[in-house]
Amino acid sequence: MADKWLSTHPTLPLPGRGHTVERWQTLADIAADDLCVAKLLEAHYDAQAICADLGADIMLPTQRWAVWAAEPPGSDMRFSGQALNGTKAWCSGAAQVTHALVTTRHAGASCLFAVALDQPGIRIDSSAWQAVGMQGIETANVRFCDTPARQIGESDAYLTRPGFWHGGAGIAACWFGATIAVADVLRASTRLSNDPHAAAHLGAIDASLASAAALLRQLALRIDAQPEQAHLRGVLQLRSVVEAVARDTLDRVARALGPGPLCGNRAHAQRCADLSVFIRQHHAERDLQALGELCQQEASPWKI
Numbered sequence: 001m002a003d004k005w006l007s008t009h010p011t012l013p014l015p016g017r018g019h020t021v022e023r024w025q026t027l028a029d030i031a032a033d034d035l036c037v038a039k040l041l042e043a044h045y046d047a048q049a050i051c052a053d054l055g056a057d058i059m060l061p062t063q064r065w066a067v068w069a070a071e072p073p074g075s076d077m078r079f080s081g082q083a084l085n086g087t088k089a090w091c092s093g094a095a096q097v098t099h100a101l102v103t104t105r106h107a108g109a110s111c112l113f114a115v116a117l118d119q120p121g122i123r124i125d126s127s128a129w130q131a132v133g134m135q136g137i138e139t140a141n142v143r144f145c146d147t148p149a150r151q152i153g154e155s156d157a158y159l160t161r162p163g164f165w166h167g168g169a170g171i172a173a174c175w176f177g178a179t180i181a182v183a184d185v186l187r188a189s190t191r192l193s194n195d196p197h198a199a200a201h202l203g204a205i206d207a208s209l210a211s212a213a214a215l216l217r218q219l220a221l222r223i224d225a226q227p228e229q230a231h232l233r234g235v236l237q238l239r240s241v242v243e244a245v246a247r248d249t250l251d252r253v254a255r256a257l258g259p260g261p262l263c264g265n266r267a268h269a270q271r272c273a274d275l276s277v278f279i280r281q282h283h284a285e286r287d288l289q290a291l292g293e294l295c296q297q298e299a300s301p302w303k304i
Contacts, residue, residue: 001037002064002096005030010061012045014052015166016227020220027170028177035274036136038174040093043067046167047101050112053163054153058114059099066097068142069158077104077144079151084113084144094124094140101152109155121145133277136270165230166223169216171281172242176212178275179246183209185261185268186253201256208245215241233298236291243282246275 012026013019027045031038047065051058059065070090071077077086088102094117102113126140158164183205191198219234250272254262261268295301 001034002040005033005037005041006044006064011048014049015163015170016223018224020166020223021217024170024173024216024220027173028180031174031177032181034136035174035178035271035278036134038177039134039137039278040064040066040096042170042174043092044097046170049163049167050101050158051152053161054112054157056114056152058150058152063099064097066091066093066100068092068100069103071103071105071110075104077102079104079106079111079113079149082148082150083146084115084149085146086144088142088144090139091124091142092139093137094126094142095138100142101158102149103158106151107155110159111155112152112158113149114152115144115147115149119147121147131277133273133275136274162228162230165232165235166227169219169223169231169235169238172239173216175242175246175275175279176209176216178271178278179212179242179249180209181271182246182253182268182275183249185265186256189257191257195256198256201252205249205252208248212238212242212245233291233294236287236294239282240287240291243279246279250275 009026012023015023023045027038027042030041043066044064046067048059050067068088068091070088072089075086075089077084077088079085084102084104086104088104091100094100097117099114099116102115103110104113105111121144123143123145124140125143126138128141129139131139152158183202186192186198186202186205189198192202215238219231219238222231222234223229254272262272263269
């Protein structure tokens with residue numbers, strides 16, 4: 001499935017270059033089709049944007065890239081000389097990609113390294129990945145042992161560039177696309193004609209999805225107009241709204257239709273499980289806390 005999308009969309013418009021809406025619409029379309037494929041390809045397209053931002057012309061059309069940037073407490077990852085050593089956690093699609101952009105601390109800063117995954121000294125361990133949701137894209141611990149790698153950009157450049165947050169908004173576009181696919185199961189149900197409660201649930205979903213779509217379009221236009229800005233508050237707003245809409249839609253479709261689709265429609269059941277896992281990339285109350293602190297700094301945060 002990923003190859004099908006890459007054959008027609010080898011690249012996407014880069015964020016902040018005037019076509020961010022088109023980029024996010026494609027990510028939403030992929031996610032509506034298959035959320036695991038969207039997770040894999042969003043990272044590949046994000047790697048393209050990162051390399052463009054940092055002036056690194058290193059990606060070839062035959063390659064498939066991941067971005068592994070999780071840095072949990074206790075990580076032993078390090079870069080010494082020209083090589084990576086240690087274990088990188090939360091490496092999505094490790095067995096499905098050819099290359100990765102990998103973050104690690106080096107000389108007191110966060111640094112980004114490009115690494116080919118066909119080298120000796122790399123061990124992929126997915127034994128701890130027991131997920132039902134997102135099972136189609138295994139997440140692994142990847143062990144590097146004197147693995148040659150190339151630094152991309154200056155120290156801290158990956159995190160401090162505005163595109164870091166623009167990419168985070170692209171994740172919300174994936175959540176949005178999958179949420180539409182979940183909602184479509186209710187929208188296509190014959191129950192709507194004789195069940196006012198089901199119709200009410202669909203109406204609530206329609207209103208919330210319309211709000212999320214408006215935020216996506218608005219933020220895309222703002223990013224295109226001011227690509228040098230991170231638009232942090234707007235990104236946190238978008239991610240928080242879409243995550244809440246996704247949770248509400250999962251709940252409402254199940255309440256409206258009962259267990260039938262979850263038990264008899266494999267694609268729908270898998271999508272619901274996938275979406276429940278994927279939206280946990282929203283950091284819940286930590287993101288809401290950050291958003292609240294930014295809101296407090298605004299003189300008039302809610303003008304029309």
